[in-house]
Structures are given as structure tokens and as C-alpha cells.
Amino acid sequence: MDDLMxxxxxxxxxxxxYPWKWRYTKLLMLEKVFDERELFFSKFERLFTFHDFRDYxxxxxxxxxxxxxxxxxxxxxxxxxxxxxxxxxxxxxxxICRQIFSHSTTKVDKFYRNTNNFSSQDIMTxxxxxxxxxxxxxxxxxxxxxxxxxxxxxxxxxIDFKELYNKYKHGQFVLIRSFGELSKEDVKKEKNSRRGIxxxxxxxxxxxxxxxxxxxxxxFLGIENNIIKKNLKKLFEQGNLLKISQLxxxxxxxxxxxxxxxxxLLYTVFFNNYAWAKENxxxxxxxxEDKHGSKEVISTN
Numbered sequence: 001m002d003d004l005m006x007x008x009x010x011x012x013x014x015x016x017x018y019p020w021k022w023r024y025t026k027l028l029m030l031e032k033v034f035d036e037r038e039l040f041f042s043k044f045e046r047l048f049t050f051h052d053f054r055d056y057x058x059x060x061x062x063x064x065x066x067x068x069x070x071x072x073x074x075x076x077x078x079x080x081x082x083x084x085x086x087x088x089x090x091x092x093x094x095x096i097c098r099q100i101f102s103h104s105t106t107k108v109d110k111f112y113r114n115t116n117n118f119s120s121q122d123i124m125t126x127x128x129x130x131x132x133x134x135x136x137x138x139x140x141x142x143x144x145x146x147x148x149x150x151x152x153x154x155x156x157x158x159i160d161f162k163e164l165y166n167k168y169k170h171g172q173f174v175l176i177r178s179f180g181e182l183s184k185e186d187v188k189k190e191k192n193s194r195r196g197i198x199x200x201x202x203x204x205x206x207x208x209x210x211x212x213x214x215x216x217x218x219x220f221l222g223i224e225n226n227i228i229k230k231n232l233k234k235l236f237e238q239g240n241l242l243k244i245s246q247l248x249x250x251x252x253x254x255x256x257x258x259x260x261x262x263x264x265l266l267y268t269v270f271f272n273n274y275a276w277a278k279e280n281x282x283x284x285x286x287x288x289e290d291k292h293g294s295k296e297v298i299s300t301n
Contacts, residue, residue, distance in 0.1 A: 010097045012277035020270050023082065024263040027075045027256065034068045034252060037061075038191070061190040067176045069196040070168055072255045077165040079262040080158050084108040086269050090126045105166075112158040117148050128272040128284065139286040143268075146287040150261040157258045163246060164200055173201035175247075199247040 033040055041060050081103070088111060089099035123129065127147070129140045168174050175198055190196075268285045275283045 007094075007096060008277040008279070011273060014097050014100070015270055015274045015277065018270070020082070020266050021263075023075050023079045024259055027072055027079075027259045030068055030072045030075065031252060031256060034065065034072070034194075037064055037068065057187050057191070061187055063177050065190060066196050066198060069250065069252065069255070070164070070174055070176065070198055072252065072259075073161050073198075073250075074165055074168055076157065076255055076259045076262065077161060079259060079266065080112070080154055081105070081108050083154070083262055083265050083269070084111045086266070087111070087126050090269065090273060091122060093125070109158075109162060112155045115151070115155070118144075118151065120144050123147050127268060128276045139288070142288060143286045147265065147268075150265055150287075153258055154262055154265075160248070164198065167200050175199040175201055194252045195249055196252075197247060197249050 037060055041064060085100045085103035085108065088103065088107065089096045092099060123144050124131075124140070127143070129143070131137050131140060164174055264287060268287060271283075271285045
């Protein structure tokens with residue numbers, strides 16, 4: 001048995017057991033909880049207000065709302081890691097399964113930062129497209145345009161949220177609890193909005209301050225405290241002054257849209273490589289539409 005047959009058998013088994021739909025399913029579950037958080041968390045009101053100076057509305061529509069948004073971002077970032085791992089492995093074509101499971105975040109980060117556009121040949125290799133003339137070639141050309149379009153949106157998302165994702169998945173601090181008090185009017189606005197402000201909590205050094213990108217604003221924490229106020233210079237020089245950085249406002253629907261595009265990319269990669277591994281060349285998927293949630297986004301030929 002030659003190496004290609006062994007590779008195909010291995011890929012076939014992996015794609016049969018790989019839970020590729022789960023991350024997008026989880027994203028939709030989080031969206032549902034986000035939209036119905038007041039009803040959902042009413043069952044746990046005592047838990048969330050126990051020994052807490054803030055009222056329940058504040059906790060649900062500020063802290064829990066922001067936490068769900070960050071979890072939604074993390075789900076999309078995990079999908080982005082999956083896509084990068086599969087793309088890199090199928091592009092190489094050797095020891096595919098081992099490459100998928102041994103990918104590193106550093107390698108994924110380079111993939112999204114250093115690739116502006118896939119070549120037609122790269123896409124045809126990874127998505128198992130073969131030119132045959134007539135309508136098939138038109139489907140391939142359209143799919144190549146859509147794949148590159150989707151990829152650019154995913155890359156922007158990855159670059160925007162990579163540091164926040166790293167902090168969150170390693171148990172470090174991201175902005176979930178507010179650093180100030182909200183008025184009842186502010187809480188009402190948060191309750192009716194699908195947008196949220198997120199950021200990273202860490203320590204600032206003088207070097208960080210002057211090297212930050214685009215002179216982004218920083219919020220230093222605790223400077224209203226007299227002890228901290230009197231020792232600002234010392235804390236700053238030690239790199240021991242708490243700060244909030246990378247503040248961003250994001251709409252939940254924008255997270256879902258990027259997740260949907262990743263779902264389409266993963267679905268097409270998995271379907272086509274499954275067909276390749278089974279040697280079924282007549283069952284290949286193309287990306288034909290760009291309507292969020294449409295069942296017609298993918299078609300077979």
C-alpha cells in the first residue's frame with residue numbers, strides 16, 4: 001500500500017470523528033444566552049448578588065454580558081485556529097493528521113499575519129478543486145474569490161483579538177467587571193444594546209506606555225487611592241501600575257458573522273477532503289453565496 005493511500009485512510013478517520021460543528025454550535029448557544037440573559041440568570045440571582053455591593057441588573061447587563069461577549073470571541077478564535085491548522089496541513093500534504101494536532105499558536109499567528117491572499121493554486125490544493133472546464137471552472141473561480149474575501153475578514157478578527165484571547169484562555173485578566181459605577185440609565189442602555197466594551201487588564205511600564213500602537217488610550221487603575229497616587233512614579237518605573245488597554249467596542253452580530261464565515265470555510269475544507277479521501281471526485285463543494293445563515297451558501301457539483 002502506497003503512502004498516499006495510508007494518508008487518505010488516516011484523514012478519513014480523523015474527519016469522521018472530528019467535532020467540527022461544535023464550536024459554531026457553541027457560538028450560537030452563547031448568542032441565545034446573551035439575548036435571554038435576564039431570564040436565564042434570574043434562576044441564579046442569589047448566587048450573583050451574594051456579598052456583592054451591586055444590584056442584580058448591573059451584574060447581568062454589565063458583567064455577565066461582557067463575559068459572554070468575550071466567550072463568543074474565544075469560540076471564533078478557536079474556529080480560526082482549527083481552520084489555520086487544517087489549511088497548513090492540507091497545503092503541505094504530508095503527515096496531515098500529525099500536523100493538525102501538533103500546530104502551535106505561533107504558527108497560526110504567522111499564518112494570519114503574513115498571508116494577505118491565497119494563491120489560486122493554494123486554494124485548489126487545500127479545497128481539492130480540479131478544473132474541468134465549463135461551469136465547474138466558474139464555480140472554482142467564484143469560490144477562490146469568496147475564500148480570500150472570508151479569509152481577510154477572519155485575519156482582521158484574529159489580529160484584533162489575539163492578545164485578549166491569549167489572556168483569557170490562560171486565565172489572565174480581561175475586562176469583565178467594570179472599573180467604575182454605572183447609573184441606572186447606563187444599565188438600561190446596556191440592557192437594550194447588543195454591543196459591549198472589552199479590554200485587557202495588566203501592568204504598565206514606561207516602555208509599554210511609549211511603545212503602544214497608535215498612542216492608544218490607557219486607563220490606569222487605583223490612582224484615586226492616596227498610597228498609589230503618592231507612589232505613581234515608583235510603580236510606573238517598576239512596571240507595577242495596573243492598567244486597562246486595548247479597549248474595543250464590538251457588536252455581537254459582527255462576532256457571529258465572522259464565526260459563520262469560518263464555519264463555511266471549515267465545512268468546505270472538511271467536505272471536500274472527505275470526498276478526496278474516499279476518492280469521490282464528483283461530490284465537491286463550492287461557495288456560491290454570501291448571505292449570513294443561508295442554506296444555499298454551499299453547493300455541490
